[in-house]
Amino acid sequence: MKRHAYRGTSFDIPANKKFRKQCGEYDSLIQFEECCHRALIKRYNEEKGKDHSLSFKLFTKKIATGTKVNLGFFDFDNYENSLYASYIIYPYGAFDCFIQDIIKDLKDFKINIKIDKQKGKGTKLSQLLKQLRKRGIDVRIEQFKIDLFEYYRLRRNSVAHMLPETTYISSFYKSVKSRHVVSETYPNQPNALTSYDKMTFDDFVVCTANLNIISDIITRTIEKNINWKKIGKSHPYWINYKKINAICSFEKQKKIDFVRKVIEGRYGVELSDELCESFL
Incomplete structure (x- = not known):
């Protein structure tokens, strides 16, 4: 299904385009890492099948030596939990940038938003939604998506800042209550929300x-x-008005068409002649 079909519109803004591009590039990197990880596990299982005494610790040391990587301290018992938790650090960093960028984009629409960085004022997302609502822009996001956002945000903070499990346990159980809806919305990911101390790909x-x-x-x-x-x-x-006047001279329709093309390139929508004319 094409993106336009499920979105119902071709409209987009620079902040969203940038965020989607960043996530897409990072997803590819993580998928590559996961391919390597699974290939490594497969090889370990094959070698262990031949030598039942082979431990994962000795196997990884052997691989590290062969690839000339200095493998230091490694938590072999629950390493996957830490590995997958580290994967979500970047996406939330990119989302923080998205919030900053969207505030700039909103200014272009004559909508001024300000995020308060003081503690106790709420997350950047909650502040953004609240201020948009005050301006008559009611962004309706299903509660389970907000709960997921909060759980993974706290999980990300925990691994990034070495915070205890108590930081995110309650938010995990809140999300688990809607696990069936999560599975329907994001299918083919059955191992998500398995346990608060066991993150998965x-x-x-x-x-x-x-x-x-x-x-x-x-x-x-x-x-x-x-x-x-x-x-x-x-x-x-x-809108480059100097360019419009230089290229289109006094031909009004050409100016309108020029404005339409600029808006379509920036926001993905094609405005009527009447709306385009208001820019002249």
């Missing part, structure tokens, strides 16, 4: 998919509240 997949959907819901909701005429009359900086 499926958790990474669900985490990044959830972040992408949340950013996209926000983007699509914003479109419904854009006053293109008001933006046009403000003569936005991203």
Whole structure:
């Protein structure tokens, strides 16, 4: 299914495009790492089948020596939990950048948002949604997606800042209550939300998919509240008026077509002649 089909619109904003691109590139890197990891496990099982006394610790040391990698301290008992938890650090860092970028994009739509960095003011996402609501932009995100966002956010903070399990246990159990809905929304990831102390690759997949959907819901909701005429009359900086006059001279229709092309390239939508004319 093409992206436009399930989104119901071709509208997009620079912040969402950037976030989706960053996540896509990082997903590919992690998928590569996971391919290597699974190949390594497969090889270990094959060698252990021939030598039942071979421990995973000795096997990895052998591999490290062969690849000339200095393998230091390694928690062999529960290493996958730490490995997969580390995978979600970058996506949340990228999402923080998305929040900053979307605030800049909103200014282009004459919508001013400010995030308070003081503790106790809520997450950047909750503040953004709250301030948008005050401005008549009601972004409706299903509660289980918000719960997932919060659990993986706290899980990410725990591994990034070496915080205890108590940081995220309650949020894990809150998400588990909706596990059947999570499975329906993000299918083919049966091992997600298995246990608070056992993250899996499926958790990474669900985490990044959830972040992408949340950013996209926000983007699509914003479109419904854009006053293109008001933006046009403000003569936005991203319209090169000198270029319009140089290329189109005094031909009005050419100017309108030029504006339409710029808007379509930036936001993915094709405006009517009337709306395009408001930019001139």
